[in-house]
Amino acid sequence: MSRKRQMCCMVAVICLGTTLMTFPFSLLSWYQSRIVRRSRVNETKAQHEQALQQLSASTSTTKPAKPCRDNFKETFEREKRYMCCGMRGGLGNFMFAYASVYGMATKANKSVVIQKNNLLLKYFRIKAKVVNDLCVCQTAKFVHEGPPGQFNKDFLNLTEKINYRPFRYFQSWMYFRHVTDDIRKQFSFKDELREKAVSILKGSREAFVKQESGRGHDNVTTVGVHVRRGDIAKYRKFIEYGYTVAPPQYFSKAMTYYRNKYNTTLFLVCSDDIAWCKENINGSDVMFMEDNSFEVDLAVLTQCNHSIMSVGTFGWWASFLAGGETIYYKHPARDGSRFRQIFSKDYSDFFYPDWIGME
Structure with a gap:
């Protein structure tokens, strides 16, 4: 290589080094953040695709549903006079849900069904049919509340000869105003x-x-x-x-x-x-x-x-x-x-x- 070409290469290397040394730090950070974001996007896409695959597999008609082994299921489906009470939240939420569903059930001449691990059973004297698994309620008709703190009179007219499953909070005393003495007795502590x-x-x-x-x-x-x-x-x-x-x-x-x-x-x-x-x-x-x-x-x-x-x-x-x-x-x-x-x-x-x- 000629001396002139060697000098040109050296100048190019020096220029490149100077450019890298003076490259704005914020721009480097921007490129780094783009790389991180792309990585996260790809990871999220992969997780989403995996979730869809799992959902598809779980809902596939080729996979049989897990059988309900609770012995009460046959009686539940034959008699059609029950209301299932599934709950969520803290103790106060549990108490509202049960009291309101109990109020609905008494209006319709039905009995309340709850699961044996229900928090209320640990502290109170609840009058309900206790089952091992709420899978017995798979065929019950869901009735979804509106705004939880607002009373809906329609829920006191669930009189069809079917099983019901009122869902969520039902935080209104008006659902159980006709059975308040009964509710107080059931919520007496052990x-x-x-x-x-x-x-x-x-x-x-x-x-x-x-x-x-x-x-x-x-x-x-x-x-x-x-x-x-x-x-x-x-x-x-x-x-x-x-x-x-x-x-x-x-x-x-x-x-x-x-x-x-x-x-x-x-x-x-x-x-x-x-x-x-x-x-x-x-x-x-x-x-x-x-x-x-x-x-x-x-x-x-x-x-x-x-x-x-x-x-x-x-x-x-x-x-x-x-x-x-x-x-x-x-x-x-x-x-x-x-x-x-x-x-x-x-x-x-x-x-x-x-x-x-x-x-």
């Missing part, structure tokens, strides 16, 4: 849990009386306070959906109502955020229930004379089962949100009659 709640309440009253220099504890009016925060105060998806949390001034106003009405009050506070409660709910007549399981909290709240609820179905059922006066937070859903749309215009389908709304 002995061990009830006795534990009674013991906690008794111990709290006695400690309070001692603190208050010997006032007779029989004259103490107990008020259960349920404060829900946790997920709905912490996670963006709940906030964007429209959940609200009751502010400190709401609890202060509600407690003042009871303090003015009764000579001696004792507020028992149950919450998924006791630290927040200790900072925002004050008074020498306040006790915080700590280190209890959720079912014990619920049982304690139901043993109180009266109730203050914040938002959610757990506090709703605590108040309903306590049976005294109830104060509720008037704005459980943010106006204009998707969550607000599940309730009736004035929330009357959800909140029980004669309960007192405050803000």
